Amino acid sequence: MPQRQAGSEPCRTQVFQGGLAAALMRCLFFLSRLTPPLLLLLLCPLPVRAQAPTASAPSGTPGAQGCPEACACTAGGQANCSGRALPVVPAGLSWHVRRLLLDHNRVRALPPGAFVGAGALLRLDLRENGLRWVHARAFWGLSALQCLDLGANQLEALAPGTFAQLRALRNLSLADNRLARLEPATLGALPLLRALSLQNNELSELAPGVLADLPALGALGLRGNPWACGCALRPLCAWLRRHPRPAPETEALLCVSPGRLTLSPLAAFPDSAFSHCTQPLAARDLVVICSLGPVSFLASLAACLALGSVLAAWRARRRRRSAARRPPRRPPDPGSAPASPADLGRVAACART
Template structure:
């Protein structure tokens, strides 16, 4: 009676064994297929992973399984990356290239890695990051390029990496960064935002940062800056206000060396003081000076006047705005103005939303800029009676209706009642502007009497701008950048004895190639290459100004300007000419050099 039961159990076991064997054969076939695709000298035991560590590789393997998701090429001797190294690896999520000797990266080498989330290239010999180095990494979240030899980062290097949250740049040789370095998305020339939440710049050679470098980083949560030779002078004055507004973002590191915070290296009065405790007034610049006992010697010093020159002075206007104004007395006036590049973006917020399978950025910010308006002398009285009322308090206008849509958008605005403290003259305005986003729901205009002249009106413009645009780089976007090279060897203070020779070096770079101009102490502006009539001042096309036969009239400020009219940079040098009178001039010149701080105005 038991035999049928036993046979039944056996039959069940047979079926079970057959099923198990079939699965094992399928798995074995898959493993064999994986091994067939596995690069030589690498290990592919885990599905969708390739491990090639400690294999003495000098180049990236010729092929990888097309479905691979993780590749580890760390701890080898790879020296360069070619454009063909990672083609068609569209599912790759993790790429480890750390601890090699990579010094050369071809453009667009990662262009097919649309799914990559983490790229680790720490501990290599990379010296520069170009515009196309990270092209195509739109999904990248974490970028580790620490402990290389990076000296230069193209301002467009991270542009288009709209999901990037962390950049590790610790332990490189950076001495200078462009203000747009960490921008990942732009809209027009004005609105620049960054998706970054963590930036590590520790242990570089940075002594200063541009005032706008974190302006678009509204999501920044952690910033590491220790281990740099910070120069806590007027160039970093903005940093105090930024840290106060962004409380808790600037971080200190904790490791075996202890609690590491960024500190000042210069000037001597601020040596070793933490940046976190310096107040706004502590960041100061002083002109070169001579101690009183030196002035009693046979040396004359003429400094010349100091008139600030700013990069924005050499950038083309943003656009134009036309206004037809009418007040409560039916006085009418027309204005045509150029719109200057905005001086400030405040309270910037950004939010990424999903709309019809597209990622959209909702951006809001308070924008401040200035209008420079030509005066129509035939109607100057009417115009002045309308606008002069609004010099102490602004004219606030609210958008009513669209009057025209084609060929250009035109809106009608009406004055808002600003309360008891603000003047109201029932202004009505018809406004047309380029770019059109200048015509926001509410606008504020205020006459600036301090800069207004007989020929032009200067009017302060403010508005909260709200925009929606796609979270992808625009193909129509034309970006320009300019930089003058500055490093810790840049000497902006020069002393020369009467009759001597002095050279000032101004190395410029940018895209498109910028023009170089110099403003001399007498106020004249010249363009390189240049030769003065007496051949005493020669400016070469590569940016070197040579002054021969120096005399007292040569003392003053020499400003090097690089501009392509969409971006500009200024580097100011000071030359001090010493008059030789008696035998003590040599000793005094050496003492004077010690009294001249290196200041870049």
């Protein structure tokens, strides 16, 4: 009896396997009668759904987290807002944005803190916006910014301290604007700035301290400006001699005034050509002179008052001493009568004899 039970187990297993095989065959026959598209959808739904987002990723994701709604952002941290007729800097900037493209829009002005929230920004492109006004604190908070393009706008002047906070800046373009003057306080001290584009503006000179605070500067775009070769251009000519340039670019830097120096190359002026120019006073010297002038005047006035007071006191004391040394005057005798004119005449007659 036990042997029969043990021998019947393989038989039951074979029966079960045979029934399962038959069921699988019936399922395959049923699936074979379905239409091919439906069959593919049933067999591989997951790969189709997984590939759909991958195909749309390169075009950017508008309105994603950390991305302005008017822009298209990518996973690399670029926010593309180019050519969207934006009148202001879009809101919603965050630390995820590394490159912000705002070129070919209508941003006419940059208010204070225009890029608040984008403290990790590395590149900012603001070309061709018709930009006319930039507040001195417009770029505050962008301490990591390395490249700033403000070219092809309508800037006529820049406030002092506009770029002073951009200590990591390496490339700055102010080309194709209307700048007539650039002060040292506008750029500030930019120790890492390597390239500065100033071509096609209305600059006739550069203030002496503009290039002094840019120790790493190696590329300077200057062509297309009405340079006046006077004493104010001495620092620029000295910088050009220390930084040789290609011949075509050097030949394009010409003076337009004064008359005797018209069309003279800027790089051809030696330092001896400015020997007639007086050395301008430094800002520290001006501060010392302006502070010493009023102080010295007040000191001399106080000294005069003190000396006059001492002299007046000395004279008064001298008068008192001389008055004390004089003998007192005797009062006239009340019993004596004044001499008459007859007596006076007899005295005179006696004197003659």
